[in-house]
Amino acid sequence: RAKQAGRSELRCFSQEAGAGTAGPSARELRLRGALERGDLTLRYQPQFEVRGGRIMAAEALLRWTDAELGAVPPDQFIPLAEDSGLIVPIGAWVLEEACRQLARWRAQGWAGRMAVNVSPVQLAQPDLVEQVLGTLARCGLRGEDLELEITERAVLQDAQRASGGLARLRAAGVRIAVDDFGMGHAALLYLLAFPVDVLKIDRRFVQGALDRDHERQVVQALVAFARALNLDMVAEGVETEAQRALMEELGVGLVQGYLLGRPVPAQRLGELLASAQSSAQSSGHPAGLPL
Numbered sequence: 001r002a003k004q005a006g007r008s009e010l011r012c013f014s015q016e017a018g019a020g021t022a023g024p025s026a027r028e029l030r031l032r033g034a035l036e037r038g039d040l041t042l043r044y045q046p047q048f049e050v051r052g053g054r055i056m057a058a059e060a061l062l063r064w065t066d067a068e069l070g071a072v073p074p075d076q077f078i079p080l081a082e083d084s085g086l087i088v089p090i091g092a093w094v095l096e097e098a099c100r101q102l103a104r105w106r107a108q109g110w111a112g113r114m115a116v117n118v119s120p121v122q123l124a125q126p127d128l129v130e131q132v133l134g135t136l137a138r139c140g141l142r143g144e145d146l147e148l149e150i151t152e153r154a155v156l157q158d159a160q161r162a163s164g165g166l167a168r169l170r171a172a173g174v175r176i177a178v179d180d181f182g183m184g185h186a187a188l189l190y191l192l193a194f195p196v197d198v199l200k201i202d203r204r205f206v207q208g209a210l211d212r213d214h215e216r217q218v219v220q221a222l223v224a225f226a227r228a229l230n231l232d233m234v235a236e237g238v239e240t241e242a243q244r245a246l247m248e249e250l251g252v253g254l255v256q257g258y259l260l261g262r263p264v265p266a267q268r269l270g271e272l273l274a275s276a277q278s279s280a281q282s283s284g285h286p287a288g289l290p291l
């Protein structure tokens, strides 16, 4: 195994860093040390009210920049972290870091929520509930301040086991969002028995809805479904004003995407929140959610 790792590391060094072709073992070795080296950081992407443009929440998105491999995209290193179990300590760090950041923004007067992605591997940890509640308490936050994003895949795979812990978190006020929604059909049935507050429509449907009947009908059906179950909806990957307007027309409440804001470092989003707040104050409208 060590030999194998050594070989793929050599292969990796002989190629462009970050080219995406290095063997997984080399990456795993680097990822193991990433937390301690401080190579993991969070970006924050705002979620906006579809009309009115208030920032209601921020999603924490993990970034890994390695000295040798360069910037590795989450779609590549998250699966590696899941397979190796590294997602457990990494996910705990993400939660703590995101909650501490929200506490700072709270102190500055922003009333929005923090959304954190949670892997199915984390959901399977028996102490996840204690970990989340402990983090909230340490940061002086309430359950209502946090939204956990789980993938539709996780709902399907492990509905029964995961839903017990999620139900306890939800009882403490934590909001549960289903990410990338619309990709798997059976989930509609599972969702009826799952503790959920928010559906995040996958960007494939959001972006396809303008041009294709099929995607548009999927979004319409999901909106009807969400209404019937009293769930909030977020449209992911909104890149154009036409897409935003269509989401508003179809009745989706929140939008997230490059049109309105890319994932940015905490300081940048903090500046945005502050300027939104001062312009709301001078126009007499309250900024963000009421506390």
Ligand code: C2E
Pocket (backbone or CB within 6 Å): 045, 060, 061, 062, 073, 074, 075, 078, 091, 094, 117, 118, 119, 149, 179, 180, 203, 236, 237, 238, 239, 256, 257, 258, 259, 263
């Ligand atoms: P996700 O949770 O669905 O996050 C949304 C992804 O879409 C992000 O990719 C974001 O940068 C990207 N995005 C946002 N707006 C737009 C847009 O308008 N157009 C396009 N084309 N893309 C947009 P990112 O940051 O590369 O993350 C990819 C995935 O990695 C995430 O998908 C999530 O599943 C996972 N991930 C990221 N951070 C974490 C984490 O801390 N923990 C876990 N378990 N997974 C994470």
Ligand code: MG
Pocket (backbone or CB within 6 Å): 059, 117, 149, 179
């Ligand atoms: Mg997400």
Ligand code: MG
Pocket (backbone or CB within 6 Å): 151, 179, 180
């Ligand atoms: Mg996702």
Ligand code: MG
Pocket (backbone or CB within 6 Å): 179, 180, 200, 202, 236
């Ligand atoms: Mg998503």
